[in-house]
Amino acid sequence: MHPSAPELAEEDLALIHALQIAPRVSWAEAARVLGSSPTALAARWERLRAAGLAWLTVHSGEQSRDVVAFVDLRVEPSCRTEAIERIARDPRAASVEETADGRDLVLTVIVPDYDSLAAFTLDDLPTTPGVRAVNTHVATKVHRQGADWRLDALDPDQQAALREAARHAKSPAGGRIPDSYWPVVERLAHDGRQNAAEIARALGRDPATVRRQVARLLATDALAFRCEVAGLRTRWPIVCTWFAQVPMTELDHTVRSLSTLPELRLLVSTAGQSNLMFLLWARSAGDLMRIERLVNEKLPSLRLSESVLTLRTRKRMGWLLDRHGRATGEVVLPHSLRPR
Numbered sequence: 001m002h003p004s005a006p007e008l009a010e011e012d013l014a015l016i017h018a019l020q021i022a023p024r025v026s027w028a029e030a031a032r033v034l035g036s037s038p039t040a041l042a043a044r045w046e047r048l049r050a051a052g053l054a055w056l057t058v059h060s061g062e063q064s065r066d067v068v069a070f071v072d073l074r075v076e077p078s079c080r081t082e083a084i085e086r087i088a089r090d091p092r093a094a095s096v097e098e099t100a101d102g103r104d105l106v107l108t109v110i111v112p113d114y115d116s117l118a119a120f121t122l123d124d125l126p127t128t129p130g131v132r133a134v135n136t137h138v139a140t141k142v143h144r145q146g147a148d149w150r151l152d153a154l155d156p157d158q159q160a161a162l163r164e165a166a167r168h169a170k171s172p173a174g175g176r177i178p179d180s181y182w183p184v185v186e187r188l189a190h191d192g193r194q195n196a197a198e199i200a201r202a203l204g205r206d207p208a209t210v211r212r213q214v215a216r217l218l219a220t221d222a223l224a225f226r227c228e229v230a231g232l233r234t235r236w237p238i239v240c241t242w243f244a245q246v247p248m249t250e251l252d253h254t255v256r257s258l259s260t261l262p263e264l265r266l267l268v269s270t271a272g273q274s275n276l277m278f279l280l281w282a283r284s285a286g287d288l289m290r291i292e293r294l295v296n297e298k299l300p301s302l303r304l305s306e307s308v309l310t311l312r313t314r315k316r317m318g319w320l321l322d323r324h325g326r327a328t329g330e331v332v333l334p335h336s337l338r339p340r
Contacts, residue, residue: 022166023225052326056192060336079130236281
């Protein structure tokens with residue numbers, strides 16, 4: 001889909017780290033922090049986007065209302081490609097990973113209610129060609145998510161400056177997004193850094209109206225922006241998920257302790273035999289062993305029951321990825337960013 005891309009340079013990592021902290025920071029403000037020029041940063045970002053190495057995704061700012069689940073699938077090898085293609089284009093599957101260790105696919109499912117979850121996992125997935133087994137882990141609380149994870153390319157002063165640049169007054173979300181706003185939301189879902197003038201030109205709509213709608217969306221919690229990066233191009237190309245059991249009396253301490261791990265991408269309480277699930281990006285297979293030893297030493301009450309290695313990520317928060325984990329530019333708008 002994309003030409004072969006070089007490894008990310010330090011300047012690339014610094015820019016991505018900056019946009020992780022402040023996804024819509026102006027190029028002028030970013031240039032002051034990074035010691036560059038607005039023109040150079042804009043050109044660098046466009047190169048990264050065109051190569052599928054970094055992108056800005058948008059999701060609902062009110063995800064606490066959604067039901068989140070992690071669904072393991074076993075799939076007939078001959079039907080694997082067809083199953084991935086079909087499932088990845090379903091807006092209920094926010095992310096799709098190809099995995100090892102007894103699973104074929106792991107889905108992150110985000111739906112509005114439990115009836116929708118039941119319909120997807122009990123009715124639709126089992127009838128997908130090639131799917132042999134479906135196992136669902138329902139999240140009871142999301143403690144940390146991918147939007148909280150950071151690269152390590154900026155110094156503390158730079159990070160503080162970007163946090164200040166990203167800080168602005170928020171007003172109440174004000175209920176559902178009006179129907180007339182949805183074309184603007186869809187444009188932002190494809191390019192979260194587009195400004196109102198660019199969106200108005202693309203939609204052929206009145207610039208003043210679009211400017212007002214964008215301002216309202218940004219001034220409330222209606223949307224959340226997130227800078228993503230192709231994992232294989234970073235210092236953390238290995239993705240692993242652990243399932244664990246933790247006594248409820250130790251849960252808060254465990255969450256605080258695991259949250260200090262710089263490799264942590266996701267930390268979720270789940271219903272079922274394993275009541276905690278966490279996902280890490282690691283530097284190497286050997287690094288996974290180091291992290292596991294560290295967790296065992298710091299948290300003796302935590303029992304690791306299973307680990308699952310991700311071989312490929314084919315979809316992440318609505319964005320379809322190629323076989324190398326790079327964004328293809330195609331977005332399947334998740335249910336939370338569709339008119340309700």
